[in-house]
Amino acid sequence: MNYRFRRWMRQQRARYGLRRGLDAISKGNLQDALARLTLALNDHPYPARVYLAFGSIHWQQGDIPGAIAAFSEAIRCDPACVKAYGNRALLQAEQGNLEAALADWQTGLSYSPRSALLLYNRGLFHLQQQNLEAALEDLNGAIAANPNLSEAYFHRGNLLRQLGRWSEAIKDWELALCNDLRLEQARDSLLQVQQGHREYQLSEKIQRALAMPELRVAVEKKGNQLDIAVQRPKGTGINYMTLPDRIRARLVPLQLPDIRQFKLIGKVGEQNFPEWQQIYKLYQNLPCPPTHWRIASLTALLLFPPLGIPALVYALQVRQAYRRGDYPAAMHASHTARALSVTGSALMSGLLVLGLGYLGADRLRSWVQSMEALPGAQAAVLExxxxxxxxxxxxxxxxxxxxxxxxxxxxxxxxx
Structure with missing residues (x-):
């Protein structure tokens, strides 16, 4: 009885030593952790856990062979230690032992087929080896096992981008940010792709506006400026004096935020140096947008003041924004004033129609009741x-x- 009690006490001290050792590892006190783990190794009921901690210390110290040996001892003590297989596979891959790494991952997955960490790490390994189909399969399995694994969504998005599946890649980056807002790489990739998609759409719109299929247009946003490169083949003429006005006529209705000017770059064939390069103001020499102050005043005074008064305020802001050179703000104020005025007029018309309909229904009801009150009228008509x-x-x-x-x-x- 005393022997069992003493043994139990040694095991408890070993458990406590392992916890203290892991705490020392998290704080970076590796020497203290080694001392505590050495004392806990002999009496701990699950020595594989102690060897895992030893392997982590050697890994942090850069002793890769020592870490591999510690993880191998953990596997010897517990052949089903999935974490030891996964860690040793990562170190084997780092050492260039690719077959040994794949064997460790396969063995670990045989004990835990739905281990998200093993599937994720093996998927990254396949991605580095450009084995895209195998990488996609493993990343899909990791996400199925752990739908909150944000890094798996991010890397699967990168993989889908390589495969040309842009819409699916954007969805994965969005899901990665939903699971971890601190994932800056996913945010940068998402913003980059969205910006590239907007630039491509602008290029297509300008291409159609120029009505010259032989030209190639590329748009790039740089701050508050658009760089518009127009490349023409040799033998095709182009008028650079009227081209800026045609581009401006297409860009102004789009009301692009934060864009105040564009740079036109003209090139011939495959030449790198431009034949034309000049910066133009986007909203130069444009007339003032309509203020709509008449309909706004009518709505504010007579039709529907709750919407008419804000419409009148926006109508007064149109010329102010135009005079200070903020054409987008002037256009926004003009559109808002008109929208509020039209909405107020429509609401007032609807109220009038409802009122007239109610009065008509009331009079019709009164006439029907008066006809029913006449003695013998219905009988005289019907019989x-x-x-x-x-x-x-x-x-x-x-x-x-x-x-x-x-x-x-x-x-x-x-x-x-």
């Missing part, structure tokens, strides 16, 4: 009194009898 004869009783005839008499009378007139 006219037939002429009396000797062979008929004084009882009123039914509608069927009346229709029959009318048919007989009509037939009699036709025969006569």
């Amino acid at each position: 006219p009194t037939p002429p009396h004869s000797a062979g008929h009783s004084d009882l009123p005839e039914t509608s069927a009898h009346i229709l029959q008499r009318a048919d007989e009378s009509r037939g009699y007139r036709l025969e006569k």
